[in-house]
Amino acid sequence: MNNNMKTIDPKQVSVAEFHGYLLGAVAPRPIALASTVDQNGRVNLSPFSFFNAFSANPPLLIFSPARRVRDNTTKHTLENVLETNEVVINIVSYAMVEQMSLASTEYEEGVNEFIKSGFTEVPSEKVTPPRVKEAPAAFECKVQQVISLGDEGGAGNLIICEVILAHISTKILDQNGKISPHLLDAVGRLGGNWYTRAGGDSLFEVEKPLRSKGIGVDQLPSAIKNSTILTGNDLGKLANVEQIPSIDSTEVDEIIKSHNLVSRDQFHFLAQQYLRNGQTEIAWKILLQENV
Numbered sequence: 227m228n229n230n231m232k233t234i235d236p237k238q239v240s241v242a243e244f245h246g247y248l249l250g251a252v253a254p255r256p257i258a259l260a261s262t263v264d265q266n267g268r269v270n271l272s273p274f275s276f277f278n279a280f281s282a283n284p285p286l287l288i289f290s291p292a293r294r295v296r297d298n299t300t301k302h303t304l305e306n307v308l309e310t311n312e313v314v315i316n317i318v319s320y321a322m323v324e325q326m327s328l329a330s331t332e333y334e335e336g337v338n339e340f341i342k343s344g345f346t347e348v349p350s351e352k353v354t355p356p357r358v359k360e361a362p363a364a365f366e367c368k369v370q371q372v373i374s375l376g377d378e379g380g381a382g383n384l385i386i387c388e389v390i391l392a393h394i395s396t397k398i399l400d401q402n403g404k405i406s407p408h409l410l411d412a413v414g415r416l417g418g419n420w421y422t423r424a425g426g427d428s429l430f431e432v433e434k435p436l437r438s439k440g441i442g443v444d445q446l447p448s449a450i451k452n453s454t455i456l457t458g459n460d461l462g463k464l465a466n467v468e469q470i471p472s473i474d475s476t477e478v479d480e481i482i483k484s485h486n487l488v489s490r491d492q493f494h495f496l497a498q499q500y501l502r503n504g505q506t507e508i509a510w511k512i513l514l515q516e517n518v
């Protein structure tokens with residue numbers, strides 16, 4: 227242990243133990259509910275959280291069925307993809323999470339997890355595997371490439387999928403036709419048995435950095451940068467201005483008078499409240515008044 231950090235060399239611990247650290251730390255992860263068929267047309271449905279979108283042009287999704295750590299066997303999904311080069315990636319919402327988990331059961335080869343999990347098959351338009359009716363979004367994909375990352379238990383297999391047709395439920399679209407995170411009600415996978423639901427208070431917005439370039443934390447006055455009140459998030463917001471605002475403002479004088487501010491900490495606490503309300507300019511002016 228050093229500086230409160232546990233330092234681990236992956237080669238010094240078991241694969242299972244390091245797998246646990248990876249899954250715990252790289253979280254939350256989105257979940258691909260992958261539907262495939264084998265060369266005899268038998269359907270398979272399994273979830274994978276080693277998954278993400280990696281390219282918009284071409285539109286590429288990648289997920290990774292690993293070799294089992296316990297016995298180095300491979301998953302039916304990988305075998306099906308190697309046989310047929312097709313997959314439908316279905317997105318998982320909170321309403322689907324228990325059935326999705328059931329679909330991860332290691333049923334024997336040829337068992338259709340749509341039937342076991344109770345999801346509804348909808349025929350795809352461009353590929354053979356069906357999509358999941360209950361999913362808020364589904365991507366019909368041709369597999370571009372499968373990259374094997376090793377021969378031992380725990381080794382991943384990157385399945386690089388090109389989306390050739392997307393289905394988005396109109397129930398998750400807002401008035402502007404964009405996907406609303408509130409309506410999507412997405413879930414993510416963390417370590418152990420943990421999941422997270424992206425909804426309610428757990429959703430928040432962060433403004434993109436200014437195109438014109440914010441001044442950066444290094445340019446903040448030292449009293450602000452070294453504040454014991456303002457947090458890293460507060461400093462990040464303050465540093466996302468093109469220039470430090472001018473301090474003259476009767477509005478801010480009134481605010482300061484009405485709060486009867488005396489100490490630096492009081493100025494910083496008040497500025498923090500304005501920052502958290504999205505009123506960065508007023509926060510800046512309060513902080514600058516403190517130095518007058």
Ligand SMILES: Cc1cc2nc3c(=O)[nH]c(=O)nc-3n(C[C@H](O)[C@H](O)[C@H](O)COP(=O)(O)O)c2cc1C
Binds near residue numbers: 272277333
């Ligand atoms: C939420 C969730 C995420 C999972 N992610 C992965 C993953 O990324 N890679 C993997 O190999 N297995 C993952 N699994 C386990 C597989 O779903 C499980 O081994 C499944 O039975 C494989 O089915 P198959 O042999 O029919 O392909 C995950 C399970 C769950 C519940």
